[in-house]
Amino acid sequence: MSTKAVQAEHLVAADLSGKGYAISFPTSDMHPFDMIATKNSETLKIQVKLLYESSFQRFSTGNDLTKYKKGDFDLLAVVFPSDYEVRYLKFDEMNGRRRLSFKQDQFTQPLI
Structure with missing residues (x-):
């Protein structure tokens, strides 16, 4: 895993911690998620992706x-x-797409 990817995971963990979530990391890379966030009775499996600029003002x-x-x-x-x-997208909002592309201003409301 690249240094930037690790930094992105830590950035997400800090963001979620600031929102009151307790963060746990799996002990191996064998899981399809990068961390677990827990708040009250809610538990969320989080996958983190550091986007890259694919074209002018679009990230993928x-x-x-x-x-x-x-x-x-x-x-x-x-x-x-x-x-x-950091922005969040529910799994179901991916609509089965293999690749996601965003404009940074596309997210108007924080999900969590």
Whole structure:
């Protein structure tokens, strides 16, 4: 795992901690999620992706999402490399797409 990917995971963990979630990391890379966030009785499996700039003001996950299926994680946390802003997307909102592409201003409401 790259240093930037590890930094993105820690950034998401800090963001969720600031929102009152307790964060746990799996003990191996064998899980389809990067962390678990728990708050009150809610438990969320989080997959973190550091986006890359694919074209002017558009950011992409690459084809990285092909291996995931429903139930593998609850939220996709996307980290924009331009300012390390974190946004969240529910698994169902991915609509089975293999690749996601965003404009940074596309997210108007924080999910959590």
